[in-house]
Amino acid sequence: xxxxxxxxxxxxxxxxxxxxxxxxxxxxxxxxxxxxxxxxxxxxxxxxxxxxxxxxxxxxxxxxxxxxxxxxxxxxxxxxxxxxxxxxxxxxxxxxxxxxxxxxxxxxxxxxxxxxxxxxxxxxxxxxxxxxxxxxxxxxxxxxxxxxxxxxxxxxxxxxxxxxxxxxxxxxxxxxxxxxxxxxxxxxxxxxxxxxxxxxxxxxxxxxxxxxxxxxxxxxxxxxxxxxxxxxxxxxxxxxxxxxxxxxxxxxxxxxxxxxxxxxxxxxxxxxxxxxxxxxxxxxxxxxxxxxxxxxxxxxxxxxxxxxxxxxxxxxxxxxxxxxxxxxxxxxxxxxxxxxxxxxxxxxxxxxxxxxxxxxxxxxxxxxxxxxxxxxxxxxxxxxxxxxxxxxxxxxxxxxxxxxxxxxxxxxxxxxxxxxxxxxxxxxxxxxxxxxxxxxxxxxxxxxxxxxxxxxxxxxxxxxxxxxxxxxxxxxxxxxxxxxxxxxxxxxxxxxxxx
Amino acid sequence: xxxxxxxxxxxxxxxxxxxxxxxxxxxxxxxxxxxxxxxxxxxxxxxxxxxxxxxxxxxxxxxxxxxxxxxxxxxxxxxxxxxxxxxxxxxxxxxxxxxxxxxxxxxxxxxxxxxxxxxxxxxxxxxxxxxxxxxxxxxxxxxxxxx
Numbered sequence: 135x136x137x138x139x140x141x142x143x144x145x146x147x148x149x150x151x152x153x154x155x156x157x158x159x160x161x162x163x164x165x166x167x168x169x170x171x172x173x174x175x176x177x178x179x180x181x182x183x184x185x186x187x188x189x190x191x192x193x194x195x196x197x198x199x200x201x202x203x204x205x206x207x208x209x210x211x212x213x214x215x216x217x218x219x220x221x222x223x224x225x226x227x228x229x230x231x232x233x234x235x236x237x238x239x240x241x242x243x244x245x246x247x248x249x250x251x252x253x254x255x256x257x258x259x260x261x262x263x264x265x266x267x268x269x270x271x272x273x274x275x276x277x278x279x280x281x282x283x284x285x286x287x288x289x290x291x292x293x294x295x296x297x298x299x300x301x302x303x304x305x306x307x308x309x310x311x312x313x314x315x316x317x318x319x320x321x322x323x324x325x326x327x328x329x330x331x332x333x334x335x336x337x338x339x340x341x342x343x344x345x346x347x348x349x350x351x352x353x354x355x356x357x358x359x360x361x362x363x364x365x366x367x368x369x370x371x372x373x374x375x376x377x378x379x380x381x382x383x384x385x386x387x388x389x390x391x392x393x394x395x396x397x398x399x400x401x402x403x404x405x406x407x408x409x410x411x412x413x414x415x416x417x418x419x420x421x422x423x424x425x426x427x428x429x430x431x432x433x434x435x436x437x438x439x440x441x442x443x444x445x446x447x448x449x450x451x452x453x454x455x456x457x458x459x460x461x462x463x464x465x466x467x468x469x470x471x472x473x474x475x476x477x478x479x480x481x482x483x484x485x486x487x488x489x490x491x492x493x494x495x496x497x498x499x500x501x502x503x504x505x506x507x508x509x510x511x512x513x514x515x516x517x518x519x520x521x522x523x524x525x526x527x528x529x530x531x532x533x534x535x536x537x538x539x540x541x542x543x544x545x546x547x548x549x550x551x552x553x554x555x556x557x558x559x560x561x562x563x564x565x566x567x568x569x570x571x572x573x574x575x576x577x578x579x580x581x582x583x584x585x586x587x588x589x590x591x592x593x594x595x596x597x598x599x600x601x602x603x604x605x606x607x608x609x610x611x612x613x614x615x616x617x618x619x620x621x622x623x624x625x626x627x628x629x630x631x632x633x
Numbered sequence: 634x635x636x637x638x639x640x641x642x643x644x645x646x647x648x649x650x651x652x653x654x655x656x657x658x659x660x661x662x663x664x665x666x667x668x669x670x671x672x673x674x675x676x677x678x679x680x681x682x683x684x685x686x687x688x689x690x691x692x693x694x695x696x697x698x699x700x701x702x703x704x705x706x707x708x709x710x711x712x713x714x715x716x717x718x719x720x721x722x723x724x725x726x727x728x729x730x731x732x733x734x735x736x737x738x739x740x741x742x743x744x745x746x747x748x749x750x751x752x753x754x755x756x757x758x759x760x761x762x763x764x765x766x767x768x769x770x771x772x773x774x775x776x777x778x779x780x
Contacts, residue, residue, distance in 0.1 A: 188765070188771050301695060303686055303689050303690060303693075304690070304695075306682070306686055307648060307683065307686040307687065307690065310679050310682055310683040310686065311648075311683070313679045314651075314655055314676070314679050314680070314683065317675065317676050317679070321662070321672040323665060323668050323672065324662070324663070324664070324665035324668060324671065324672045325665075326662045326663055326665075326672045328658075328659075328662060328672060328676070329655070329658065352716070355712060355739075356709050356712070356713075358743075359701075359705060359708045359709050359712060359742065359743070360701050360705050360709075524745070525743060526740045526741075526743035526744060526745035526749065526750070526753065527740065527745070527749075527753050529739060529740075529743055530735075530736040530737075530739040530740045530743075530753055530754070530757060531736075531757060533716070533739055534732055534735060534736055534739075534757055534761060535761070537716075537719060537735075538732075538761060538765055538771075538773070541720075541723075542765075542771050547720040547721075547723075547724075550716075550719070550720045551717065551720065554713065554716045554717055557713075557716075558713065562644075565640070565698045565700065566640055566641060566644050566695075566698065567695065567698070568644075584675040587670065587674075587675055587678075588668065588670040588674075588675070591669050591670040591674075592668060592669055592670065594669075595669055596669030596670065
């Protein structure tokens with residue numbers, strides 16, 4: 135039991151008043167952002183990153199704030215699924231299938247409570263999993279050299295779209311665009327300026343925070359403007375409380391446990407994240423429990439499983455992010471941006487060098503879950519009110535918050551223009567159904583990927599065969615090939631079915 | 634060539650063009666001493682598959698998305714113009730006024746009536762200023778920057 139002492143140390147960090155306060159604020163903001171249709175965890179974390187900068191937080195506190203936002207959005211995302219039949223984020227899609235019918239049948243309070251408890255169970259178990267599995271992964275990863283790391287990066291890029299993505303060609307293209315963006319700036323080894331157009335602003339490279347806020351927040355506004363004209367507003371089913379009897383909760387408990395396990399595994403897998411977690415949990419639960427054909431018509435287990443699943447996946451996605459420095463989902467990719475900006479390189483050494491950060495975070499997650507569960511109940515009324523708030527009041531707030539946040543990093547107008555440019559770019563890519571996550575990931579990991587590539591080649595004196603000389607590295611390449619083959623096969627099957 | 638999938642074809646062609654330029658530019662980077670790979674190899678490794686994937690997109694495009702027309706395009710243009718004017722406005726009028734104007738403009742573009750849009754702007758201008766300056770201790774220009 136070598137995690138008891140560090141965990142106790144972690145709790146000592148997490149219960150410091152300012153960290154506890156940040157956890158509380160993060161949970162609150164996260165739930166609100168998650169509940170708003172259209173603003174998911176990636177946007178939520180992206181918008182609040184500048185806040186972490188303006189507050190001048192140390193890395194541990196920043197990470198606590200953002201992971202609490204992350205967990206909060208996962209809780210909140212289900213609320214609009216249940217009330218509006220519009221998922222607040224992609225991972226809450228499956229919750230709408232049974233959550234909305236439950237609300238229609240007047241069982242909204244039960245749906246809300248089961249979703250909250252399901253989220254709690256999923257997130258708690260995933261945090262335990264994070265605590266147990268990350269150190270194991272670290273023990274393996276500590277022996278990784280540049281060859282293995284380069285292979286891992288290849289794996290991360292090849293699989294970031296996951297198997298659910300529509301067109302793998304576009305996802306891969308996005309990854310290469312991201313990698314290309316990462317090479318902008320002065321080359322760290324040779325001091326050669328690359329793709330800077332002689333501009334002084336680009337010598338330091340593209341600031342990932344500026345790019346992320348532009349790609350997500352600004353493009354969100356542009357995308358929203360397209361729907362604004364249609365004036366389509368779904369009827370809100372007003373729910374004033376969240377309550378379920380112990381019997382009802384017990385009925386769904388098995389679904390929560392199954393959903394948690396499936397979700398956690400899906401979250402740890404590279405490039406899948408919470409959306410796949412909830413999808414798989416729901417599918418499995420339907421296969422196990424749908425004896426009387428109640429799924430899709432308001433079965434509480436159809437709410438419990440995907441909610442436990444997507445929250446467990448959110449926790450699972452933190453495992454590769456912390457232990458390897460390679461995010462398993464879009465949101466963790468954005469969080470990685472913050473850590474890199476604070477000069478923290480996640481990876482196996484993080485556990486050794488900064489145990490306070492890792493264990494403080496884990497302890498904060500346990501606390502955040504309890505805060506979220508308690509907060510969920512009385513805040514239902516507030517959410518109902520918020521759902522009926524018009525977008526014209528909300529969008530300017532989101533956009534100007536992003537502006538102030540980005541401005542506060544460098545007080546530079548150039549950053550603001552760059553952000554708007556990324557916003558337009560992100561909007562076009564979204565329209566073309568090209569995922570933005572691989573771009574962010576490429577921009578973030580590109581430099582480290584190139585460093586490992588060059589380190590490996592300088593060991594071998596320029597012989598490329600060294601890249602395939604490590605058994606572990608080759609195993610990772612094989613896994614990459616298999617995952618790619620599956621993604622292409624599924625895409626091919628989908629397109630041939632569509633014709 | 635049919636017009637079906639034109640969006641993807643154009644995007645693919647753009648990717649091919651960027652990849653060619655990107656890879657070509659890389660060849661002029663000077664290799665340092667004791668760095669067998671040099672600054673050019675990685676961009677080249679990125680450029681080749683980028684170009685190939687762009688080409689695949691040109692040849693096998695997905696169906697076109699529906700692009701906004703007329704009023705939607707106008708609204709998107711107006712909101713972008715607001716965002717581009719904002720940094721300059723910030724220097725000119727200070728944070729509260731610039732933010733109020735930008736907030737009102739974005740709200741108006743989103744179909745708010747004038748009174749509602751102006752209220753949103755005013756609340757944002759004053760509220761965000763108070764929040765950031767007194768709440769978060771950020772330095773934001775209150776009035777026009779002098780000198």
